[in-house]
Amino acid sequence: MTAALLLPAGLAVLAAVAIPLLVHLARRTQAVPTDFAALRWLRQRPRPRQRPRFDEWPLLVARLLLVALLALFFARPVLIGEAQPRAIVAAVPGADTRGLGERAVWLAPGFPPVTDPAPAGYVPVASLLRELDATLPPGARLTVRVPATIEGADAERPVLSRAVDWQVVTGRMAPPRATTPVAVRLAVRDGGVAGAAYLRAAAVALGHRDAGSAAAPLPHAGALAWFVPGAVPDKVRDFAARGNVVLLPVTASLPGAETVWRDRLGASVAEGTAVGRGRMLRFVRPLVPAALPALVEPDFPDRLAEAIAPPRARPSRATARDLAPVIGDRAAGEGLATTDLRPWLALAVALLFLAERWLATRRRRAVTP
Amino acid sequence: MTADPLPPGTRARLAGLRLVTRRASGAGGIGLHASRSRGAGLEFAQYRPYEPGDEPRQIDWKLYARADRFFVREAERESPVALWTLVDATASMAQADARAPDWTRWAAARAMAAALGELALAGGDRFGWVVLAQEGLELAQPAAGVRQRDRLRRELAALRGAGRFPAPDRLAPVFERIAARDLVVMLSDFFDPAAVATATRLADAGREVVAIQLLTVAERDFDFAGGHRFRDPETGEELLGDADALRADYLARFADARAALTAEWEAHGVRHATYVLDEPLDAPLRRLFA
Structure with a gap:
């Protein structure tokens, strides 16, 4: 068990101990005049005392302690390795939980106990495994019950700091919500930029007939080819930010964009960037067959439809055996359980503050520094 | 009635004291202090009927002449x-x-x-x-x-x-x-x-x-x-x-x-x-x- 400071820079608050020191050095006893009628027999000593003196020692000590505790509070003290190793059993929602004790938890956000109903919906199993591993004290044994097929894997096999008892049991997880590809309606606004006719033709080929001039009203949702010279107006940006797609000609500028569409030879056709909840795409070449041979390929409308379609969900299904965690080469101390001492410090600060107020306001005091 | 300004207990300790003057040779009247003057004081207080034993010189004779009764003139102690x-x-x-x-x-x-x-x-x-x-x-x-x-x-x-x-x-x-x-x-x-x-x-x-x-x-x-x-x-x-x-x-x-x-x-x-x-x-x- 070791005490440590998470934010040692917070100790800079210790400089504030100068405040009570100065307050008590200010010698407020001299600020309040003392009536003394026999003043004519008092004479100023030629040599005043040089030694600094503090008034009201108990109050000063209380205030210094208060400042020091506050500085410690800001430095975020923790106790490391305080918790004892223990065993924990986690069950993936959908797995068979028969025979599990009261202490077992669901592998779901917040890790509710298994006595609660199983959490419904999609569960990021791999991510939760890493979180559970990081929050457990070192040495705690982890047992995970999983069904044979896991929904919620991600691109990496979980690499944990401990060996996991990986029990594959019966049961099945709720499958992720199926997303059926929906055709995005493409509207074309032709302001005279070269190549708009190709897009209009592609839209007609895809079955969408919403074409018009720049003055025509924008569609409610879907994709919009904005082939109007000049800067992109705000209403088009807002249209994109609402979760839609805007196609721009090569003359438009789109800073920070990355290539999202390549032709058969690997050359870039369009680049795109996220705007709000939607995207903006820009053709990097003029829409003429000489510059963009893909324009006259027969699958140009299909490629265009792919580019403006929403991104597909990543596959997340894996067999439990393939997702069994491996022990990583992390340092043993990483992910140690820590106990935050700040609540206790806050209590001590509050008590000390009360004591300081009592010392400062009790009746038997001559003056009030 | 204003509160007694004397601290408690003081009144009892004052009981044995009396004002003493160094030159108490009063010619004025009657009091604890020795006085050379005889008879009643100067300040008139009241008349009262004569009682046997009163000194005849204390009787107000002018009043007797008017009222035909003896009255004794009394003065305040001074x-x-x-x-x-x-x-x-x-x-x-x-x-x-x-x-x-x-x-x-x-x-x-x-x-x-x-x-x-x-x-x-x-x-x-x-x-x-x-x-x-x-x-x-x-x-x-x-x-x-x-x-x-x-x-x-x-x-x-x-x-x-x-x-x-x-x-x-x-x-x-x-x-x-x-x-x-x-x-x-x-x-x-x-x-x-x-x-x-x-x-x-x-x-x-x-x-x-x-x-x-x-x-x-x-x-x-x-x-x-x-x-x-x-x-x-x-x-x-x-x-x-x-x-x-x-x-x-x-x-x-x-x-x-x-x-x-x-x-x-x-x-x-x-x-x-x-x-x-x-x-x-x-x-x-x-x-x-x-």
Whole structure:
């Protein structure tokens, strides 16, 4: 068990101990005049005392302690390795939980106990495994019950700091919500930029007939080819930010964009960037067959439809055996359980503050520094 | 009825005391003090029917001529001694010790004046008072009786110490009203030379003067600690100093000043006593009159 400071820079608050020191050095006893009628027999000593003196020692000590505790509070003290190793059993929602004790938890956000109903919906199993591993004290044994097929894997096999008892049991997880590809309606606004006719033709080929001039009203949702010279107006940006797609000609500028569409030879056709909840795409070449041979390929409308379609969900299904965690080469101390001492410090600060107020306001005091 | 200004227990200790004058050779009337005059006093009080045993010379013969009955003329008792209490009401009298902030020098002076009034009342003497304040004197002609005592309590209760010692021209009533052979008790701290001069001038003019100096404990012991900003309540003058460094020098100077004051009292024939605020109130009276 070791005490440590998470934010040692917070100790800079210790400089504030100068405040009570100065307050008590200010010698407020001299600020309040003392009536003394026999003043004519008092004479100023030629040599005043040089030694600094503090008034009201108990109050000063209380205030210094208060400042020091506050500085410690800001430095975020923790106790490391305080918790004892223990065993924990986690069950993936959908797995068979028969025979599990009261202490077992669901592998779901917040890790509710298994006595609660199983959490419904999609569960990021791999991510939760890493979180559970990081929050457990070192040495705690982890047992995970999983069904044979896991929904919620991600691109990496979980690499944990401990060996996991990986029990594959019966049961099945709720499958992720199926997303059926929906055709995005493409509207074309032709302001005279070269190549708009190709897009209009592609839209007609895809079955969408919403074409018009720049003055025509924008569609409610879907994709919009904005082939109007000049800067992109705000209403088009807002249209994109609402979760839609805007196609721009090569003359438009789109800073920070990355290539999202390549032709058969690997050359870039369009680049795109996220705007709000939607995207903006820009053709990097003029829409003429000489510059963009893909324009006259027969699958140009299909490629265009792919580019403006929403991104597909990543596959997340894996067999439990393939997702069994491996022990990583992390340092043993990483992910140690820590106990935050700040609540206790806050209590001590509050008590000390009360004591300081009592010392400062009790009746038997001559003056009030 | 104003509250009794005397601290509890003081009245019992005052019981054995009585006002003593050095020149109590009263020619005025009847009282505890020895009187050379015979018969009744001067102030007419009442007629009462003659009773056997009354002296014939006390019968009012003119009234007998009118009423055909004997009436005896009675006079009020009149003491030969009038007690004047001169109370200093300057700002320095409002000073008190930190340990007893309510027991100011003025409170002590008021209680002392009340105690003197009780003594005069017990002895049948007339008593009056003068409050010496900057804006003017409050003067009460000597009279005897419980009403005068109540008036003393009532008038002094309303006052507080403020201002400086009155100018000499304002003090003229003191010298006009206080008759020769009257007993004058002056209550003050006697830090202001004008106060001392008033007392010595009265003594030189043939009045019997008793000076009671009222001191706070701090003035006697200088029991301050640490730094203080001392302020003279009358002049407003301030002095910043460390009490520990000032103490020895102050005590020596103050003792010299008190010795000088004592010598001056002796030179002018003024009886004197000192009362420090932590003593029982009757202690100076006991030293003076017991």
